Amino acid sequence: MTVGLNAFILIASLLFAIGMLGVLLRKNTLVIYMSLELMLNAVNLALVAFSRYNGTMDGNLFVFFIITVAAAEVAVGLAIIVALFRRRQTVMVDQLNALSR
Amino acid sequence: MLDILFYVFAAITLISALLMVLSPNAVNGAICMIVSFVGTAALFVLLEAYFLAILQVLVYAGAVMVLFLFIIMLLDVDKETNHYLKDKMTLAGSIMGFALLTILIFSTFVGDQHLPEAALPTVAENPTGEGLGIPFTTSAKSFGYSLFTKYMLPFQVTGFLLLAAMVGVIVVSKKEEDAK
Numbered sequence: 001m002t003v004g005l006n007a008f009i010l011i012a013s014l015l016f017a018i019g020m021l022g023v024l025l026r027k028n029t030l031v032i033y034m035s036l037e038l039m040l041n042a043v044n045l046a047l048v049a050f051s052r053y054n055g056t057m058d059g060n061l062f063v064f065f066i067i068t069v070a071a072a073e074v075a076v077g078l079a080i081i082v083a084l085f086r087r088r089q090t091v092m093v094d095q096l097n098a099l100s101r
Numbered sequence: 102m103l104d105i106l107f108y109v110f111a112a113i114t115l116i117s118a119l120l121m122v123l124s125p126n127a128v129n130g131a132i133c134m135i136v137s138f139v140g141t142a143a144l145f146v147l148l149e150a151y152f153l154a155i156l157q158v159l160v161y162a163g164a165v166m167v168l169f170l171f172i173i174m175l176l177d178v179d180k181e182t183n184h185y186l187k188d189k190m191t192l193a194g195s196i197m198g199f200a201l202l203t204i205l206i207f208s209t210f211v212g213d214q215h216l217p218e219a220a221l222p223t224v225a226e227n228p229t230g231e232g233l234g235i236p237f238t239t240s241a242k243s244f245g246y247s248l249f250t251k252y253m254l255p256f257q258v259t260g261f262l263l264l265a266a267m268v269g270v271i272v273v274s275k276k277e278e279d280a281k
Contacts, residue, residue: 003104003107003108004221007107007111007210008148010206011111011114011115011144013206014115014206017199017203017206019118020195020198022122024195025191025195030169030178033169034121034130034134037134037161038121038122038134041137041138041161044141044153044157045145048145048148048150048153052148052237054222055222055236055237056235056237057236057237057243057244058235060152060237060244061251061252063150064153069262071164071165072266073266074165074168074169075168075267075270076266076273078168078169078172079269083274090178
């Protein structure tokens with residue numbers, strides 16, 4: 001394969017930038033949350049590429065732990081969003097700009 | 102052949118990620134997100150991390166996105182109005198930051214004076230790996246060896262974290278009138 005480490009890091013960086021764009025632009029909390037997952041995914045891709053080109057397993061193990069923690073984080077975050085929706089009847093961040101009402 | 106596959110999967114990943122960010126409907130966004138995760142799993146296969154590719158499809162594209170779709174459909178929020186942009190300044194700042202980041206990335210990796218290309222090391226035959234430096238192998242066995250030798254404590258902590266998350270989710274999502 002002639003495409004090397006740089007190409008994978010380039011793709012991971014662009015993916016991270018797209019995720020950041022989503023966090024900055026969108027108003028729906030669920031979509032912001034999916035963009036966060038996209039950024040985690042970009043970091044995973046970079047870690048696997050570094051691990052492969054470094055010849056060690058450590059990067060792959062980090063990705064394993066990141067996937068586990070992200071799955072737990074998604075469950076907690078979505079529960080918080082559902083609790084928030086129950087109380088305020090909205091998930092748009094421009095209407096959720098106060099801690100209490 | 103592998104080069105063409107890399108470009109195809111990279112394009113699928115990036116384009117569907119962009120579609121997720123820009124689609125006004127959250128359900129369409131979630132479907133695009135699944136495609137993006139599968140594309141990333143294919144890139145993992147190109148990097149010979151087969152176990153992680155399977156894990157990516159099962160956990161991310163499967164479990165996590167099903168949870169997302171379930172919550173999106175449960176809450177049933179209407180489409181974002183005023184063209185899903187928070188305001189003009191946020192849009193301008195995001196576009197500028199994105200453009201700057203892209204220029205930076207291209208000048209680092211693509212231009213004339215990019216970083217030296219690393220040589221691809223050969224995959225180790227021995228999945229066990231003696232000592233602390235565990236060599237890269239394609240088999241899932243090396244994950245087990247690593248998890249139960251070098252990364253024993255993080256593995257245990259992860260298990261405790263999953264338990265804490267489970268209890269936390271139950272507490273948070275309980276109806277409030279039950280407490281009375």
